[in-house]
Amino acid sequence: MNEKIAIIGLGYVGLPVALAFARKYPGTVGFDVHKEKVAELNRAYDRNHEVSADVLKATTMKITADLEDLKGCSFFVVAVPTPVDKNNVPDLTPVVRASETVGKVLSKGAVVVYESTVYPGVTEDICGPILAKTSGLARTDFRLGYSPERINPGDHEHTLERIVKVVSGEDDETLQRVAAAYGSIVDAGIHRAQSIKVAEAAKVIENTQRDINIALMNELAIIFDKMGIRTIDVLSAAGTKWNFLKFRPGLVGGHCIGVDPYYLTTKAQELGYQPEVILAGRRINNTMGAYVAQRVVKMLINADIPVKGARVGVLGLTFKEDCNDIRNSKVPDILTELEQFGIKALIHDPVANPAEAVHEYGVKLSPLDEFRALDGLILAVSHKAYLEMGQQQLLSSVRDGGVVADVKSALDPSKVDRRMRFWSL
Numbered sequence: 001m002n003e004k005i006a007i008i009g010l011g012y013v014g015l016p017v018a019l020a021f022a023r024k025y026p027g028t029v030g031f032d033v034h035k036e037k038v039a040e041l042n043r044a045y046d047r048n049h050e051v052s053a054d055v056l057k058a059t060t061m062k063i064t065a066d067l068e069d070l071k072g073c074s075f076f077v078v079a080v081p082t083p084v085d086k087n088n089v090p091d092l093t094p095v096v097r098a099s100e101t102v103g104k105v106l107s108k109g110a111v112v113v114y115e116s117t118v119y120p121g122v123t124e125d126i127c128g129p130i131l132a133k134t135s136g137l138a139r140t141d142f143r144l145g146y147s148p149e150r151i152n153p154g155d156h157e158h159t160l161e162r163i164v165k166v167v168s169g170e171d172d173e174t175l176q177r178v179a180a181a182y183g184s185i186v187d188a189g190i191h192r193a194q195s196i197k198v199a200e201a202a203k204v205i206e207n208t209q210r211d212i213n214i215a216l217m218n219e220l221a222i223i224f225d226k227m228g229i230r231t232i233d234v235l236s237a238a239g240t241k242w243n244f245l246k247f248r249p250g251l252v253g254g255h256c257i258g259v260d261p262y263y264l265t266t267k268a269q270e271l272g273y274q275p276e277v278i279l280a281g282r283r284i285n286n287t288m289g290a291y292v293a294q295r296v297v298k299m300l301i302n303a304d305i306p307v308k309g310a311r312v313g314v315l316g317l318t319f320k321e322d323c324n325d326i327r328n329s330k331v332p333d334i335l336t337e338l339e340q341f342g343i344k345a346l347i348h349d350p351v352a353n354p355a356e357a358v359h360e361y362g363v364k365l366s367p368l369d370e371f372r373a374l375d376g377l378i379l380a381v382s383h384k385a386y387l388e389m390g391q392q393q394l395l396s397s398v399r400d401g402g403v404v405a406d407v408k409s410a411l412d413p414s415k416v417d418r419r420m421r422f423w424s425l
Helices: 014-024 035-042 053-058 093-103 122-135 172-183 196-227 231-238 260-270 276-286 288-302 331-340 354-361 384-389 391-395
Strands: 005-008 029-031 062-064 075-078 111-114 143-146 165-169 190-192 312-315 346-348 374-379 398-406 421-424
Touching (some): 005 014, 005 093, 014 075, 111 172, 143 172, 143 196, 165 196, 196 288, 260 276, 312 331, 384 391
Parallel strands (some): 005 029
Antiparallel strands (some): 143 165
Protein backbone atom coordinates (compact mmCIF):
# COMPACT_ATOMS: atom_id res chain seq x y z
CA MET A 1 0.00 0.00 0.00
CA ASN A 2 1.49 3.27 -1.10
CA GLU A 3 0.30 5.83 1.47
CA LYS A 4 2.04 8.98 2.56
CA ILE A 5 0.96 9.35 6.15
CA ALA A 6 0.67 12.44 8.34
CA ILE A 7 -0.16 12.54 12.03
CA ILE A 8 -1.65 15.76 13.43
CA GLY A 9 -0.82 16.22 17.10
CA LEU A 10 2.29 14.73 18.71
CA GLY A 11 1.22 14.24 22.30
CA TYR A 12 0.62 11.10 24.36
CA VAL A 13 -1.48 9.60 21.57
CA GLY A 14 -0.09 11.02 18.36
CA LEU A 15 3.62 10.52 18.94
CA PRO A 16 3.54 6.72 19.40
CA VAL A 17 1.19 6.39 16.41
CA ALA A 18 3.45 8.57 14.27
CA LEU A 19 6.58 6.63 15.21
CA ALA A 20 4.87 3.32 14.48
CA PHE A 21 3.73 4.46 11.03
CA ALA A 22 7.17 5.91 10.29
CA ARG A 23 8.72 2.46 10.79
CA LYS A 24 6.51 1.08 8.00
CA TYR A 25 5.93 4.06 5.72
CA PRO A 26 8.87 6.14 4.46
CA GLY A 27 8.02 9.81 4.28
CA THR A 28 5.69 9.82 7.29
CA VAL A 29 5.17 13.34 8.66
CA GLY A 30 4.49 14.22 12.29
CA PHE A 31 2.89 17.65 12.67
CA ASP A 32 2.22 19.76 15.76
CA VAL A 33 1.29 23.43 16.03
CA HIS A 34 3.48 23.88 19.12
CA LYS A 35 6.84 24.87 17.69
CA GLU A 36 8.63 24.42 21.01
CA LYS A 37 7.47 20.82 21.24
CA VAL A 38 8.52 20.19 17.64
CA ALA A 39 11.98 21.61 18.39
CA GLU A 40 12.28 19.37 21.46
CA LEU A 41 11.30 16.25 19.52
CA ASN A 42 13.82 17.09 16.83
CA ARG A 43 16.40 17.22 19.62
CA ALA A 44 15.23 13.72 20.61
CA TYR A 45 13.45 14.90 23.77
CA ASP A 46 9.88 13.91 24.62
CA ARG A 47 8.51 16.19 27.34
CA ASN A 48 6.03 13.47 28.33
CA HIS A 49 8.82 10.94 28.91
CA GLU A 50 6.89 8.30 26.99
CA VAL A 51 9.41 7.87 24.16
CA SER A 52 13.15 7.45 24.64
CA ALA A 53 15.79 9.62 22.99
CA ASP A 54 17.15 6.59 21.13
CA VAL A 55 13.79 5.94 19.48
CA LEU A 56 13.44 9.57 18.45
CA LYS A 57 16.98 9.66 17.07
CA ALA A 58 16.33 6.52 15.03
CA THR A 59 13.07 7.58 13.41
CA THR A 60 12.94 8.64 9.79
CA MET A 61 9.79 10.67 10.41
CA LYS A 62 9.83 14.34 9.55
CA ILE A 63 8.72 16.25 12.65
CA THR A 64 7.43 19.68 11.73
CA ALA A 65 5.20 22.66 12.46
CA ASP A 66 5.22 23.76 8.81
CA LEU A 67 1.99 23.23 6.87
CA GLU A 68 3.92 22.90 3.62
CA ASP A 69 5.32 19.58 4.80
CA LEU A 70 1.80 18.12 4.89
CA LYS A 71 1.11 18.70 1.21
CA GLY A 72 0.89 15.52 -0.82
CA CYS A 73 -0.05 13.32 2.15
CA SER A 74 -2.77 10.79 1.38
CA PHE A 75 -3.61 9.45 4.85
CA PHE A 76 -4.12 11.84 7.77
CA VAL A 77 -4.46 10.81 11.40
CA VAL A 78 -5.84 13.45 13.78
CA ALA A 79 -4.79 12.81 17.37
CA VAL A 80 -5.47 16.00 19.32
CA PRO A 81 -6.96 16.41 22.82
CA THR A 82 -10.70 16.63 23.40
CA PRO A 83 -11.11 18.38 26.77
CA VAL A 84 -14.12 19.77 28.60
CA ASP A 85 -14.50 23.35 29.80
CA LYS A 86 -14.95 24.50 33.41
CA ASN A 87 -18.63 23.57 33.19
CA ASN A 88 -17.78 20.07 31.93
CA VAL A 89 -19.09 20.86 28.47
CA PRO A 90 -17.11 19.21 25.62
CA ASP A 91 -14.66 21.56 23.98
CA LEU A 92 -14.21 20.56 20.35
CA THR A 93 -11.90 23.49 19.57
CA PRO A 94 -8.74 21.35 19.14
CA VAL A 95 -10.54 18.96 16.78
CA VAL A 96 -12.06 21.85 14.81
CA ARG A 97 -8.68 23.60 14.48
CA ALA A 98 -6.97 20.36 13.47
CA SER A 99 -9.65 19.80 10.81
CA GLU A 100 -9.06 23.30 9.47
CA THR A 101 -5.32 22.58 9.37
CA VAL A 102 -5.80 19.36 7.41
CA GLY A 103 -8.31 21.06 5.13
CA LYS A 104 -5.67 23.55 3.98
CA VAL A 105 -3.52 20.74 2.56
CA LEU A 106 -6.14 18.11 1.74
CA SER A 107 -6.02 16.66 -1.75
CA LYS A 108 -8.44 14.55 -3.77
CA GLY A 109 -8.59 10.90 -2.76
CA ALA A 110 -7.10 11.39 0.70
CA VAL A 111 -8.55 9.80 3.83
CA VAL A 112 -8.73 11.56 7.21
CA VAL A 113 -8.92 9.34 10.30
CA TYR A 114 -9.75 10.77 13.72
CA GLU A 115 -8.45 9.16 16.92
CA SER A 116 -9.62 11.85 19.35
CA THR A 117 -12.41 10.87 21.75
CA VAL A 118 -15.70 12.40 20.63
CA TYR A 119 -19.40 11.65 20.85
CA PRO A 120 -21.02 9.77 17.96
CA GLY A 121 -21.52 12.03 14.96
CA VAL A 122 -18.62 14.44 15.40
CA THR A 123 -16.44 12.94 12.67
CA GLU A 124 -19.09 12.96 9.95
CA ASP A 125 -21.36 15.82 11.03
CA ILE A 126 -18.78 18.36 12.22
CA CYS A 127 -15.31 17.45 10.96
CA GLY A 128 -16.33 16.39 7.46
CA PRO A 129 -18.02 19.71 6.58
CA ILE A 130 -15.07 21.67 8.01
CA LEU A 131 -12.63 19.69 5.86
CA ALA A 132 -14.76 20.31 2.77
CA LYS A 133 -15.18 24.02 3.44
CA THR A 134 -11.51 24.65 4.21
CA SER A 135 -10.17 22.57 1.34
CA GLY A 136 -12.69 23.70 -1.27
CA LEU A 137 -13.18 20.06 -2.22
CA ALA A 138 -16.52 18.37 -2.68
CA ARG A 139 -17.47 16.13 0.22
CA THR A 140 -17.12 13.12 -2.11
CA ASP A 141 -13.52 14.02 -2.98
CA PHE A 142 -12.09 12.68 0.29
CA ARG A 143 -12.96 9.98 2.80
CA LEU A 144 -13.43 9.86 6.57
CA GLY A 145 -12.44 7.22 9.10
CA TYR A 146 -12.36 6.85 12.86
CA SER A 147 -10.05 4.71 15.00
CA PRO A 148 -10.33 5.39 18.73
CA GLU A 149 -7.07 5.78 20.59
CA ARG A 150 -6.30 3.36 23.39
CA ILE A 151 -3.01 4.79 24.60
CA ASN A 152 -2.48 4.45 28.36
CA PRO A 153 0.15 7.00 29.52
CA GLY A 154 2.91 5.45 31.59
CA ASP A 155 1.93 1.91 30.55
CA HIS A 156 4.77 0.20 28.71
CA GLU A 157 2.99 -3.15 28.54
CA HIS A 158 -0.26 -2.23 26.79
CA THR A 159 1.33 -0.34 23.91
CA LEU A 160 -0.18 0.63 20.56
CA GLU A 161 1.08 -2.52 18.86
CA ARG A 162 -0.29 -4.83 21.58
CA ILE A 163 -3.88 -3.56 21.76
CA VAL A 164 -6.59 -4.55 19.29
CA LYS A 165 -7.30 -1.52 17.11
CA VAL A 166 -10.88 -0.60 16.32
CA VAL A 167 -11.17 0.93 12.85
CA SER A 168 -14.04 2.32 10.82
CA GLY A 169 -14.71 4.08 7.55
CA GLU A 170 -17.63 5.85 5.93
CA ASP A 171 -17.83 3.15 3.25
CA ASP A 172 -16.42 -0.34 2.67
CA GLU A 173 -13.54 0.85 0.51
CA THR A 174 -12.42 3.36 3.13
CA LEU A 175 -12.81 0.79 5.91
CA GLN A 176 -10.48 -1.61 4.09
CA ARG A 177 -7.97 1.15 3.48
CA VAL A 178 -7.96 2.24 7.13
CA ALA A 179 -7.78 -1.38 8.30
CA ALA A 180 -4.84 -2.09 6.00
CA ALA A 181 -2.88 0.92 7.27
CA TYR A 182 -3.40 0.19 10.96
CA GLY A 183 -3.11 -3.55 10.43
CA SER A 184 0.44 -3.04 9.22
CA ILE A 185 1.53 -1.54 12.56
CA VAL A 186 -0.72 -3.25 15.15
CA ASP A 187 0.30 -6.82 15.99
CA ALA A 188 -2.75 -7.51 18.19
CA GLY A 189 -5.17 -7.32 15.28
CA ILE A 190 -7.93 -5.13 13.89
CA HIS A 191 -11.63 -4.93 14.73
CA ARG A 192 -13.72 -3.47 11.92
CA ALA A 193 -16.62 -1.50 13.37
CA GLN A 194 -19.90 -1.38 11.45
CA SER A 195 -19.79 2.40 11.15
CA ILE A 196 -17.92 5.49 12.25
CA LYS A 197 -20.60 6.26 14.83
CA VAL A 198 -20.26 2.77 16.32
CA ALA A 199 -16.51 3.24 16.69
CA GLU A 200 -16.98 6.69 18.25
CA ALA A 201 -19.50 5.26 20.71
CA ALA A 202 -17.26 2.30 21.56
CA LYS A 203 -14.48 4.65 22.60
CA VAL A 204 -16.58 6.94 24.72
CA ILE A 205 -18.17 4.07 26.68
CA GLU A 206 -14.84 2.35 27.46
CA ASN A 207 -13.92 5.01 29.97
CA THR A 208 -17.51 5.67 30.99
CA GLN A 209 -17.76 2.06 32.15
CA ARG A 210 -14.58 2.37 34.19
CA ASP A 211 -15.72 5.69 35.64
CA ILE A 212 -19.00 4.22 36.89
CA ASN A 213 -17.30 1.17 38.40
CA ILE A 214 -14.77 3.32 40.25
CA ALA A 215 -17.61 5.57 41.44
CA LEU A 216 -19.28 2.51 42.96
CA MET A 217 -16.05 1.64 44.76
CA ASN A 218 -15.74 5.21 46.03
CA GLU A 219 -19.28 5.17 47.35
CA LEU A 220 -18.65 1.82 49.03
CA ALA A 221 -15.45 3.23 50.55
CA ILE A 222 -17.41 6.06 52.16
CA ILE A 223 -19.99 3.61 53.51
CA PHE A 224 -17.38 1.17 54.83
CA ASP A 225 -15.45 4.02 56.43
CA LYS A 226 -18.56 4.91 58.42
CA MET A 227 -18.76 1.26 59.47
CA GLY A 228 -15.15 1.25 60.60
CA ILE A 229 -13.91 -1.37 58.13
CA ARG A 230 -11.21 -1.05 55.47
CA THR A 231 -12.42 -1.08 51.88
CA ILE A 232 -9.30 -2.87 50.66
CA ASP A 233 -9.99 -5.73 53.06
CA VAL A 234 -13.57 -6.03 51.81
CA LEU A 235 -12.41 -5.99 48.18
CA SER A 236 -9.75 -8.61 48.86
CA ALA A 237 -12.39 -10.92 50.28
CA ALA A 238 -14.97 -10.25 47.56
CA GLY A 239 -12.30 -10.56 44.88
CA THR A 240 -11.95 -14.28 45.54
CA LYS A 241 -15.16 -14.84 43.57
CA TRP A 242 -14.43 -15.62 39.91
CA ASN A 243 -16.70 -12.96 38.45
CA PHE A 244 -16.07 -10.09 40.86
CA LEU A 245 -14.74 -7.02 39.02
CA LYS A 246 -11.55 -5.87 40.74
CA PHE A 247 -11.94 -2.10 40.66
CA ARG A 248 -10.51 0.07 43.43
CA PRO A 249 -11.60 3.40 44.95
CA GLY A 250 -9.50 6.48 44.29
CA LEU A 251 -9.12 9.88 42.69
CA VAL A 252 -10.39 9.85 39.10
CA GLY A 253 -8.46 12.38 37.05
CA GLY A 254 -6.57 12.55 33.79
CA HIS A 255 -7.78 13.34 30.29
CA CYS A 256 -9.81 10.16 29.72
CA ILE A 257 -11.89 8.65 32.52
CA GLY A 258 -12.71 11.98 34.14
CA VAL A 259 -13.54 13.65 30.81
CA ASP A 260 -14.92 11.18 28.25
CA PRO A 261 -18.26 10.50 30.00
CA TYR A 262 -19.24 14.15 29.55
CA TYR A 263 -19.00 13.75 25.76
CA LEU A 264 -21.64 11.04 25.95
CA THR A 265 -23.89 12.73 28.52
CA THR A 266 -23.85 16.08 26.71
CA LYS A 267 -24.98 14.44 23.48
CA ALA A 268 -27.63 12.45 25.35
CA GLN A 269 -29.00 15.64 26.88
CA GLU A 270 -29.10 17.28 23.45
CA LEU A 271 -31.26 14.35 22.35
CA GLY A 272 -33.63 14.91 25.27
CA TYR A 273 -32.42 12.12 27.54
CA GLN A 274 -31.08 12.74 31.05
CA PRO A 275 -28.36 10.13 31.81
CA GLU A 276 -28.81 9.50 35.54
CA VAL A 277 -26.29 6.73 36.28
CA ILE A 278 -23.37 8.21 34.34
CA LEU A 279 -23.73 11.68 35.87
CA ALA A 280 -24.22 10.21 39.36
CA GLY A 281 -20.90 8.43 38.96
CA ARG A 282 -19.25 11.64 37.82
CA ARG A 283 -20.60 13.53 40.85
CA ILE A 284 -19.25 10.93 43.26
CA ASN A 285 -15.82 10.81 41.65
CA ASN A 286 -15.57 14.59 41.48
CA THR A 287 -16.07 14.89 45.25
CA MET A 288 -13.41 12.43 46.36
CA GLY A 289 -10.58 14.96 46.65
CA ALA A 290 -12.62 17.07 49.06
CA TYR A 291 -13.69 13.93 50.93
CA VAL A 292 -10.06 12.89 51.52
CA ALA A 293 -9.18 16.37 52.80
CA GLN A 294 -12.17 16.46 55.13
CA ARG A 295 -11.27 13.03 56.47
CA VAL A 296 -7.76 14.27 57.27
CA VAL A 297 -9.17 17.33 59.04
CA LYS A 298 -11.35 15.09 61.22
CA MET A 299 -8.32 12.98 62.06
CA LEU A 300 -6.36 16.08 63.08
CA ILE A 301 -9.21 17.17 65.33
CA ASN A 302 -9.44 13.73 66.93
CA ALA A 303 -5.68 13.80 67.51
CA ASP A 304 -6.02 17.18 69.30
CA ILE A 305 -3.91 18.88 66.63
CA PRO A 306 -4.97 22.45 65.80
CA VAL A 307 -6.29 22.40 62.27
CA LYS A 308 -5.54 25.97 61.23
CA GLY A 309 -1.90 26.19 60.32
CA ALA A 310 -1.31 22.44 60.63
CA ARG A 311 1.71 21.13 58.71
CA VAL A 312 0.36 18.64 56.19
CA GLY A 313 2.37 17.07 53.39
CA VAL A 314 0.89 15.64 50.21
CA LEU A 315 2.84 13.08 48.19
CA GLY A 316 1.98 13.09 44.50
CA LEU A 317 0.37 15.58 42.11
CA THR A 318 0.06 13.75 38.79
CA PHE A 319 -3.20 12.07 37.83
CA LYS A 320 -1.68 8.57 38.02
CA GLU A 321 1.38 6.68 39.18
CA ASP A 322 4.73 7.12 37.43
CA CYS A 323 3.32 9.40 34.74
CA ASN A 324 4.25 13.08 34.59
CA ASP A 325 0.84 14.17 33.26
CA ILE A 326 -0.91 16.55 35.67
CA ARG A 327 -3.88 17.38 33.43
CA ASN A 328 -7.17 17.13 35.27
CA SER A 329 -5.48 15.70 38.37
CA LYS A 330 -7.77 15.57 41.39
CA VAL A 331 -4.98 16.06 43.92
CA PRO A 332 -5.41 19.86 43.69
CA ASP A 333 -8.97 19.29 44.97
CA ILE A 334 -7.41 17.97 48.18
CA LEU A 335 -5.20 21.05 48.43
CA THR A 336 -8.11 23.42 47.79
CA GLU A 337 -10.24 21.80 50.48
CA LEU A 338 -7.39 21.83 52.99
CA GLU A 339 -6.93 25.55 52.36
CA GLN A 340 -10.58 26.08 53.30
CA PHE A 341 -9.61 24.87 56.78
CA GLY A 342 -6.53 27.09 56.99
CA ILE A 343 -4.04 24.42 55.97
CA LYS A 344 -1.42 25.34 53.38
CA ALA A 345 -0.08 21.93 52.47
CA LEU A 346 3.39 21.08 51.23
CA ILE A 347 3.32 19.02 48.05
CA HIS A 348 5.96 16.87 46.41
CA ASP A 349 6.03 14.85 43.22
CA PRO A 350 9.09 13.07 41.81
CA VAL A 351 7.95 13.11 38.17
CA ALA A 352 5.76 16.21 37.73
CA ASN A 353 7.19 19.27 35.99
CA PRO A 354 7.49 22.07 38.60
CA ALA A 355 6.82 24.82 36.04
CA GLU A 356 3.68 23.05 34.80
CA ALA A 357 2.46 22.63 38.38
CA VAL A 358 2.68 26.39 38.89
CA HIS A 359 1.15 27.20 35.51
CA GLU A 360 -1.70 24.69 35.75
CA TYR A 361 -2.65 24.93 39.42
CA GLY A 362 -0.56 27.64 41.05
CA VAL A 363 1.11 24.90 43.09
CA LYS A 364 4.76 25.12 44.07
CA LEU A 365 6.37 21.73 44.51
CA SER A 366 8.52 21.31 47.61
CA PRO A 367 11.63 19.14 47.99
CA LEU A 368 11.16 16.04 50.10
CA ASP A 369 13.66 17.23 52.71
CA GLU A 370 11.14 19.91 53.74
CA PHE A 371 8.75 17.17 54.82
CA ARG A 372 9.75 17.18 58.49
CA ALA A 373 7.74 17.09 61.74
CA LEU A 374 4.48 16.99 59.78
CA ASP A 375 1.16 16.93 61.59
CA GLY A 376 -0.28 14.95 58.71
CA LEU A 377 0.79 13.13 55.57
CA ILE A 378 -1.36 12.20 52.56
CA LEU A 379 -0.07 9.60 50.13
CA ALA A 380 -2.16 10.73 47.16
CA VAL A 381 -0.25 9.07 44.31
CA SER A 382 1.75 5.93 44.99
CA HIS A 383 4.67 6.61 42.69
CA LYS A 384 7.29 3.86 42.50
CA ALA A 385 9.83 6.29 43.98
CA TYR A 386 7.76 6.55 47.17
CA LEU A 387 7.23 2.83 47.53
CA GLU A 388 10.92 2.14 46.98
CA MET A 389 11.76 4.44 49.90
CA GLY A 390 10.15 1.95 52.21
CA GLN A 391 7.22 2.60 54.51
CA GLN A 392 9.29 3.43 57.57
CA GLN A 393 11.29 6.14 55.81
CA LEU A 394 8.19 7.45 54.06
CA LEU A 395 6.39 7.97 57.37
CA SER A 396 9.43 9.28 59.24
CA SER A 397 8.38 12.79 58.23
CA VAL A 398 5.29 12.55 60.47
CA ARG A 399 5.65 13.57 64.12
CA ASP A 400 4.51 11.42 67.02
CA GLY A 401 0.75 11.47 67.24
CA GLY A 402 0.39 12.72 63.67
CA VAL A 403 -2.03 11.43 61.05
CA VAL A 404 -1.50 9.46 57.85
CA ALA A 405 -4.00 9.16 54.97
CA ASP A 406 -3.28 6.49 52.37
CA VAL A 407 -5.46 7.25 49.34
CA LYS A 408 -4.18 4.29 47.33
CA SER A 409 -4.11 1.71 50.14
CA ALA A 410 -0.44 1.19 49.28
CA LEU A 411 0.80 1.04 52.90
CA ASP A 412 0.65 -1.78 55.43
CA PRO A 413 -1.41 -0.51 58.40
CA SER A 414 0.05 -3.16 60.69
CA LYS A 415 3.47 -1.56 60.28
CA VAL A 416 2.35 2.00 61.01
CA ASP A 417 3.56 3.39 64.36
CA ARG A 418 0.71 2.96 66.84
CA ARG A 419 1.17 6.53 67.98
CA MET A 420 0.00 7.68 64.55
CA ARG A 421 -3.60 7.79 63.36
CA PHE A 422 -3.89 5.91 60.07
CA TRP A 423 -6.64 5.86 57.45
CA SER A 424 -6.90 4.49 53.92
CA LEU A 425 -9.57 5.09 51.30
